[in-house]
Amino acid sequence: MSGSGADARAAGAAHATFRLTARGADPDVELDVVDGWDRVVAGPTFSDLVASLPRGPYVVRFRLGGSRAERPLFLGADTVVDAPPMARASSAPIDGTFSSTADQTRAACELSQKTTGRDVGAQPTGRVFVFVRTPDRRRASVRPVGCGLRLVSRSGRVLASLDGGPACERSDVEGWSGVSLRVPPGQLLLRFAGPPVRLVPLQVFDGWQTQAFVLDPAGTSAGPRPDTLRVFLRRDGFDPSGQQTRDVDRGYEALANVGDGASPARVPPSVVRWLLAEKFDDPMLGLLGAWLQLAVGRTVPPYVLDHIEALIGPSPDVVALRIASARRGGPLPRSGWAGPSDPPMFRAGLQALLDASVEHDEAITDGSPLDRLSPKFLADLVWTSWTEAVAAEAVLPAFDDLLEEVEEEGALAESAGTARTDEDGPRSVDVTGPRLRGRSPRSVTWVERALRDAGVTTTNASRADVSDLARRLSLPPSAVRRALGTIRGANAD
Amino acid sequence: MPLQPKDWAVLVGIQHYGDDLGSLQGPLDDVGAFRTWIEDAATGGGVPPAQVKVLASDGSDRAPPLKDEIDRAFASILQQTAGGGGRRLYVYFGGHGLSGGADATLLCLASWSLALRGAALNEADYRTKLAESGCFAEIVFLVDACRTRVPGAFGQLPMFGAAAPKPASVAFVAQATRDQYPAFEAASADDRRVRGHFTKALLDGLRGGAVDANHAGPGVTADGLKRYIEVHTPRVAAAHGHAQTAQVTNGLPSDPPTVFGAAPAEGQVEIVVAPGATPGTLVVEGAVGEAARVSPPPAVWSLRLPRGTWYVTDGADGIVGRFRVQDTTEVLHVRLGS
Numbered sequence: 001m002s003g004s005g006a007d008a009r010a011a012g013a014a015h016a017t018f019r020l021t022a023r024g025a026d027p028d029v030e031l032d033v034v035d036g037w038d039r040v041v042a043g044p045t046f047s048d049l050v051a052s053l054p055r056g057p058y059v060v061r062f063r064l065g066g067s068r069a070e071r072p073l074f075l076g077a078d079t080v081v082d083a084p085p086m087a088r089a090s091s092a093p094i095d096g097t098f099s100s101t102a103d104q105t106r107a108a109c110e111l112s113q114k115t116t117g118r119d120v121g122a123q124p125t126g127r128v129f130v131f132v133r134t135p136d137r138r139r140a141s142v143r144p145v146g147c148g149l150r151l152v153s154r155s156g157r158v159l160a161s162l163d164g165g166p167a168c169e170r171s172d173v174e175g176w177s178g179v180s181l182r183v184p185p186g187q188l189l190l191r192f193a194g195p196p197v198r199l200v201p202l203q204v205f206d207g208w209q210t211q212a213f214v215l216d217p218a219g220t221s222a223g224p225r226p227d228t229l230r231v232f233l234r235r236d237g238f239d240p241s242g243q244q245t246r247d248v249d250r251g252y253e254a255l256a257n258v259g260d261g262a263s264p265a266r267v268p269p270s271v272v273r274w275l276l277a278e279k280f281d282d283p284m285l286g287l288l289g290a291w292l293q294l295a296v297g298r299t300v301p302p303y304v305l306d307h308i309e310a311l312i313g314p315s316p317d318v319v320a321l322r323i324a325s326a327r328r329g330g331p332l333p334r335s336g337w338a339g340p341s342d343p344p345m346f347r348a349g350l351q352a353l354l355d356a357s358v359e360h361d362e363a364i365t366d367g368s369p370l371d372r373l374s375p376k377f378l379a380d381l382v383w384t385s386w387t388e389a390v391a392a393e394a395v396l397p398a399f400d401d402l403l404e405e406v407e408e409e410g411a412l413a414e415s416a417g418t419a420r421t422d423e424d425g426p427r428s429v430d431v432t433g434p435r436l437r438g439r440s441p442r443s444v445t446w447v448e449r450a451l452r453d454a455g456v457t458t459t460n461a462s463r464a465d466v467s468d469l470a471r472r473l474s475l476p477p478s479a480v481r482r483a484l485g486t487i488r489g490a491n492a493d
Numbered sequence: 494m495p496l497q498p499k500d501w502a503v504l505v506g507i508q509h510y511g512d513d514l515g516s517l518q519g520p521l522d523d524v525g526a527f528r529t530w531i532e533d534a535a536t537g538g539g540v541p542p543a544q545v546k547v548l549a550s551d552g553s554d555r556a557p558p559l560k561d562e563i564d565r566a567f568a569s570i571l572q573q574t575a576g577g578g579g580r581r582l583y584v585y586f587g588g589h590g591l592s593g594g595a596d597a598t599l600l601c602l603a604s605w606s607l608a609l610r611g612a613a614l615n616e617a618d619y620r621t622k623l624a625e626s627g628c629f630a631e632i633v634f635l636v637d638a639c640r641t642r643v644p645g646a647f648g649q650l651p652m653f654g655a656a657a658p659k660p661a662s663v664a665f666v667a668q669a670t671r672d673q674y675p676a677f678e679a680a681s682a683d684d685r686r687v688r689g690h691f692t693k694a695l696l697d698g699l700r701g702g703a704v705d706a707n708h709a710g711p712g713v714t715a716d717g718l719k720r721y722i723e724v725h726t727p728r729v730a731a732a733h734g735h736a737q738t739a740q741v742t743n744g745l746p747s748d749p750p751t752v753f754g755a756a757p758a759e760g761q762v763e764i765v766v767a768p769g770a771t772p773g774t775l776v777v778e779g780a781v782g783e784a785a786r787v788s789p790p791p792a793v794w795s796l797r798l799p800r801g802t803w804y805v806t807d808g809a810d811g812i813v814g815r816f817r818v819q820d821t822t823e824v825l826h827v828r829l830g831s
Binding site for chain 1: 607608639728731803
């Protein structure tokens, strides 16, 4: 050692380390530590963190759901840092979320426990509740809350417009709009005005209320944001303070941020806890937990799949989950390999079906709505979604040309008569594109363009590797075969 | 930094799109801001203005810039730097993007639509062709665009290329977000102009925010810039209620460090001490350790400090203040005890 005593002390201090303890106050808080050179020197981990670090400036970063908080500090002694109060970001006005108000929470609870319009169909044993709210009422709104968002039947009928109408209740002062209806079990659609125009399936189950929450930023010309959609399944109305409601909300955040192959350590412990405890009575919690397990490379215990199916039946999401689980080494679906005809709500389920269809044609039935919609799917949400047809695309038949009506026709007509319609607009929207009868000038689809880009020509189309092309384009083989058939027939035209 | 006569840049800003994607508000301003930095010969990139090619959308039916125009800009640069005549090529893109796989972004042209899913540039292919051209030692790709996935979307190959690939140059590739995630833009608190979060973090880092324990000189290192972008893009996004994680791959040499621009190594700081509000001793301490100490403190304490985060203590671990020396082109005023 050399130099003065002060220098020696300084040198010793420079090499000393101190204990930094950071506490998240919530088991799902993710935290790490960044030093003065912007290097992550500890974490990330959940809940609590202990690190031994040299003297200097640091920032402890906390993340909970969509919220972030930071605590800068100078570490010159053993230090304990607690996370500041953190509120989650959610479109659902759950207690403790930072952007919701008591008025919005109260309105969501009240609306979800009543109906705002006439019953749809002869046997409306399911319920649907859609609630749109603005996160910041202080900002001047340039348009009504919920502008352009509609609840649509599969036949394309507008059941309710969230920007007004008889089936809708709203408060511009409090910044919300809601619809609550009794409907038959089956699939409805949420239509976002876009761009692009986007349709998201909402599955309704016998004895359950499907609750959909969407944020609509005020003061902007953009409409309700589909990426904020949260869906809950409840038997008895919206529960803003329930633990399972909060856990489902956390599950969405995790599913949106956990990509395939992510570390299991990135899944919030609370979601896994519910799943493994086999005590969940919220089917959405089960679906979310199962998809999260699969996303991080784990398997889903058979009893979890059985329990979900016992709660909501063999819906498209349950069937997709069984097939995805089977491809990971789990048990085969009891009903064989027949996939659903309708798209599942979860995009992970849709992707599982598309992947499985490359090896098993049965996963997506040739000509089913799921098959016919496959070229239109978008892949940027937790949810399955697709665009409406655009002029240059091939024309697809509407849902009701392919399927039997879910709704009883007379009741539907009555419902449509009560729904708000724009004065200059139609009473229904086409959910899959314009319906043209007879022969019309044919447009080249993007699938055909992509196949030609991959080197497919009229002369070699019959020798194309369908499975490989389907895998590369994220399409079922049936959709690829159709396009190949079109290319092969191009000469004949 | 003096002019870098062997550096070139291609800046593409596409703000105007059709209904399937919707127009953006920030790319043209982002390109303008990046151009200001890259042409700044005093503290910025020092690229001669004649060697900065800017291609921007204008909302017209012709939907510029066309792929042909972009490729011609690159081809022209490659012709003028043939045989290794270039040192560094910067490529900046601001606009809509789509996932092109784990390491690439499809850069959407103004004409992109669901019917024209291939109206995009495959950034990875462009990067490869440029790296194999043998014209530049370093390639810097900066992409402020989403990486969400639309099934069936695909990107176009560049039309230029070397007759025979040369040994690939090294590259620094910064993407605004992770694969299959969106990137965002929002109005800046400073001037209310809409900016991409990634570009804001990028420029803050280039102007002096990025620090590196292994580099005391002017400019910011590639290592430091990578860390700054990764740490601060989420911070900028969070301030606007967005979640966004940038992804940076740095293949540039670290020893000696690769340096961008010439942001001064130190900044002038004036610490104003309120009368009677502070203890008898003040110590300024940061990641490099103690930088200055004064006893008793004057009313105005002027000092030059390296870039980075600094704490003012009372000499006994009591924290009196905290500040960051970042944009070293201006004097930083710090008030204590008021």
